[in-house]
Amino acid sequence: MYTFILNNTEVTVNEDMNLLEYLREREDLISVKNGCSEGACGACMIIVDNRPMRACILSISKIQNKEVLTVEGFSQREKDVFAYSFAEAGAVQCGFCIPGMVVSAKALIDKNNNPTSEEVKAAIRGNICRCTGYVKIEKAILMAAEILRENREIPIEDEDGKVGERFHRIDAIRKTLGRAKYVDDIKMPGMIYGSALRTKYPRALVKNIDVSRALKYPGVEAVLTAEDIPGKRYLGHIVKDWPALVAVGEETRYIGDAVALVAAKSKKILEEALALIEVEYEKLKTVTTPEEGLKKDAPKIHSKGNLLVKEVLRRGNAEEAIKNSKYVVTYKYSTPFTEHAFLEPECAIGVPDKEGILLYTGGQSVYDEKREITELLGLSEDKIRVKSAYVGGGFGGKEDMSVQHHAALLAYKTGKPVKVTLSRKESIAVHPKRHAMEMEFTTACDENGVLTGMKATLISDSGAYASLGGPVLQRACTHAAGPYNYQNIDIVGKSVYTNNPPGGAFRGFGVTQSAFATECNLNKLAEMVGISPWEIRYINAIEEGQELPNGQIADEGTALKETLLAVKDEYFKHKDQEKEYVGIACAMKNSGIGVGLPDIGRCRLTIINGKIHIRTSAACIGQGLGTIATQIFCETTGVSPKFVVLDDPDTSITPDSGTTTASRQTVFTGEAVRVVSEKLKKVLETRTLQELEGEDFYGEYSFDTDPIGSDKPNPVSHVAYGYATQMVILDEKGFIKEFIAAHDVGRAINPTNVEGQIEGGVVMGLGYALTEDYPLKNSVPTAKFGTLGLFRANTVPEIKPIIIEKNTDKLAYGAKGVGEIVVVPTAPAVQGAYYNLDGVFRTKLPLENTAYRKSRK
Incomplete structure (x- = not known):
């Protein structure tokens, strides 16, 4: 028999058991999350005798006669302060890690109510966040400390929820205080x-x-x-x-x-x-690489053979253009499988229901x-x-x-x-990863640095199953030539079955791989021409009315040059500084599925008890779709957010708005929300909400695109593209001092939300560039959550997001998706900085022999 104090109440337990299991299953304290069960992620952080500790590695016997505190046991004042601070700072995205962060924050503030930024970073270094990049979490903790220290009143926010407002996320408070229910938090009788x-x-x-x-x-x-x-x-x-x-x-x-x-x-x-x-x-015998899989005598993993799909994208005459060019570079690049490492392991509950x-x-x-x-x-x-x-x-x-x-x-x-x-070990083994790719890129330019042509071959490891290996390869190919104004391209891609874990959708969707290759080649060409990496990008940057390499005409909202200009002064200031080494890279990324496939956003508005229920199946996975939908609705109708309810995705009441993928939901579902909101607005001119009780309004938005390889002179591959320039500054030891990320987002529906997406994406991109790997031994993963190489708060540099808004299109008020592009240019920007530091042109990720990772020889 064991006795301890839990949230100020004495409890007695008859058997020894894992503390995390006890807190969740016996006490129903769902703020304590099961993220990894390895003591690596911090999602289960609790306070034991005033010290932050991980519940997953404690047993009941270890806390005999001790005091245990979870978020549920905080004072009401503390709950109010943390809820406000995390919402105001924009520190909450998917929210799964946040209660653990709050526990670490309280433990720090109780000992030191005036912490520095470095002390906050140190306090949460045991807490992993995969969404936010830690920047706004640190800001929230400093804000909470200030309010508690100075015994300040919490401001009463009067938000109208309009587009462009730094509107608090609609789910921020529930997530901060651990009240939001994820699937594993749900229990039911007889389960x-x-x-x-x-x-x-x-x-x-x-x-x-x-x-x-x-x-x-x-x-x-x-x-x-x-x-x-x-x-x-x-x-x-x-x-x-x-x-x-x-x-x-x-x-x-x-x-x-x-x-x-x-x-x-x-x-x-x-x-x-x-x-x-x-x-x-x-x-x-296992097939461990695409090279093995393509051999004639290779075992067939599937009856049709080991080639899942082949993509060919040709425009102009790349062979002739390269032959007649002044400068030509060819390099082979290698990028690894990487693990998503979302904090919430996969969980589902099946319930028998009317046959x-x-x-x-x-x-x-x-x-x-x-x-x-x-x-x-x-x-x-x-x-x-x-x-x-x-x-x-x-x-x-x-x-x-x-x-x-x-x-x-x-x-x-x-x-x-x-x-x-799934246990964390199962999750790491089971779900699809970012595709490993082997690539060879040839890029050419004239004597002035004007790009003339490129050829590329991409071999993607699809692993055991197709998943989304075909579409991922398509995006890798359609974006392979970069966001530049030249049309002679010859791109061949193959996706190959192996016995490795499947490759599937991952933020960036193939473009992280091909952009690494094409952007690194640009740095070499700039060196040969005798101009800076910034200049070669600016010279060739796509502008409105010009043809992208895939043939699509750039629209009036194209703002790649604006992103380059936004970092120009900082680039040249740091470029010429001693003991500072700068890298830069650009990117484009589609919004919407595109390439000829159906793509529809749908939304219903239903009036229930005087409230407008926004109903769409579009999943919020941390990007804040529900908040964006609310703001678009409020902007369109003028109705206060106090009268708005967002219903959870549910196939019985929410219309099919497609998968949350391809940076599409803000554009497609956002526009569907705007369309249906216009309908309601018109009706509200003559009727009240009370008079509309029980009525339902429907809206949708779709956009037709052309398939890859279309023979049209100027095919429309995607509804829109976002553009970006990212810049990294290293010190003489090879550590990142500062990171600047300028992103063309069309229109920022919620600037705080956009900044959070940029900061989180940059940190994920830094992991991809420098530390993250998914090692396999005979096709079996060997990593644990704690050894994946994820960035932690104390390793994150200063990040400066710059939001560029240039979209005059009314579609979703001009917004473009930003969720994916944020990870795309990061790795080549870091590669360029290291090349300037030590003269080693690295072609493999994660980069070796850096301050963050030494050689694996």
């Missing part, structure tokens, strides 16, 4: 637990599966194999090549493949039952999930309903089925609510 047995080998023939011992184990509710799937077993966004369960007589394709499912009354029984399943494997299934999920599209699960279970669409809880980060990594299909299947078979949650 049981499910999980998958994963293959022992990346590639092996499954000869037999014996589940008899597991079936007999007390507390086991079901054990399922491939034969138990009532509908279509193979899933996938575009290519249906991914089995929900691998059958006897089939080969496994990667270490994340599931061969059986178990549902049990407790997590302990579940784990024990999984260990009782006996699988006979015949281990087979069908209700699924609680935390993904990037409830309609994608509904479609996949409808096919898997062989049910009609009206039998499947999907509701989204809060989503603790995604970055593209929650587009594929990971746990949703297994939770739905187990619930359907058992007739009971079933929760399936």
Whole structure:
């Protein structure tokens, strides 16, 4: 028997157990999040005897006679101050890490109520944030300390929610105080637990599966194999090549493949039952690289072969242009798989509901999930309903089925609510990553630095399954020549199956890889011409009315040159300083899916009890879509945000607004909100909200584009492009002193939100450039969450975001997506700075022999 004080109340526990599990499962303290269970992320931070500690690595016996405090136990004054400060500073995005940050902040302020920035960084170095880049979290903590220290009143905000206002995120307070419910925070009567047995080998023939011992184990509710799937077993966004369960007589394709499912009354029984399943494997040779996969004698990972897709994009005559050019450079580049490392592991709850299934999920599209699960279970669409809880980060990594299909299947078979949650180890192994790519780029210019032509080959590792390997390769190719004014290009891309974990959607969507290559080549050309990297970019920067390399005519909102001019003075000031080394890179990134595919934003407004409910399936995964939708609505109608409610994505009430991907939701769903708001505004001229009770309004927006390889003279690949210039300044030791990021966002619906996206994207890009890796040994990942190389608060340099607004288009009030482009130019900017520092032209990520990472020899 153990006794301790929990949130000022004495509690007694009869058994020793993990403290995190006790706090969440027994006390229902959901502010304490299960992020990694490895003591690495800080999402479960609590205060024990005035010291911040991680609950996941403590047991009940370790806190005997101690005082434990969670956010729920804070004084009301502290809750109010932290809630205001984090909302005002814009410190909240997906929100999953924030209660842990607040705990670390309180522990600091209790000891030192006037901390410096460096002391704040040190205090939260044990807390990982994957969204914000820490900049605004630090600001929020300093603000909270000041309010508490000076016993100041909390300002009463009178926000009208208009476009351009630094409007508080609508979910900031709930997330800050740990009240927002993510899927793993949801409980329901009679709920049981499910999980998958994963293959022992990346590639092996499954000869037999014996589940008899597991079936007999007390507390086991079901054990399922491939034969138990009532509908279509193979899933996938575009290519249906991914089995929900691998059958006897089939080969496994990667270490994340599931061969059986178990549902049990407790997590302990579940784990024990999984260990009782006996699988006979015949281990087979793995295909570990695309190069191996393309060999004639390579084992076929899929029956059609190992080439998933080939893309060719040609305009003009690149061969002739390069041949006649003054300067030509050719380099091979290598970029790795990288892990999304969102703070919230994947979780879903399947609930039997009127002969069908209700699924609680935390993904990037409830309609994608509904479609996949409808096919898997062989049910009609009206039998499947999907509701989204809060989503603790995604970055593209929650587009594929990971746990949703297994939770739905187990619930359907058992007739009971079933929760399936990936451990962090499973998450790292199972969900798709950023594609590793091997690339060769040739770029040419004339004697003045004017670009003349480029050729490129890109080989992408799609891993075991297609996921979004085809579209990712398309974006890598359509953006490979950069945001510059030349039209002689010859680009060939291939995406190849291997036995590695799948490659899928990841913030930047293929452009992070090809931009690294093309931007680094520009630095070499500038050196040969005798001009600066800034000048070669400015000379060639695309302008309104000119043709991009893919043929699309740049529109009047194009502002690449403006982003270059925004950093010009700082660039040349630091370029000529001793002991400072500057790097620069530009980028463009599409808004919208484009390339000829359907792309529609949809929204409904429903009047309930005098409030306007905004209803769209567009997922908020931290980017703040709900806040943006609210501001667009308020701007259009003039209605106060006090009368607005944002409903969660739910296939029964919210229209399909497509996947949160491709920087599309602000543009497409934002415009759909504007369209439907105009309808309501017109009606409100003659009727009151009370008179409209129960009425419903609908709006949508779509845009037609041309497919890749279109034979049109000037095809329209995407509805819009954002542009950026990023600049990095190193000191003489190779550490980043300052980072400046100028982004053409069209129109900033919420400037604080945009700054947060830029800062967070820069830090993610710095990780990609300098420290992050996803090492594989014979196709098996070897990293833990704590060894992925994620940036922490104390390693983040000063970041200066610059917002460029030049879009006069009325579409979504001129806004362009900014979520993806922010990570694109970072790595080549850092590469250029290091080249200036030591003269080594690095062509592989993460960069080696830097102050952040030494050689792996």
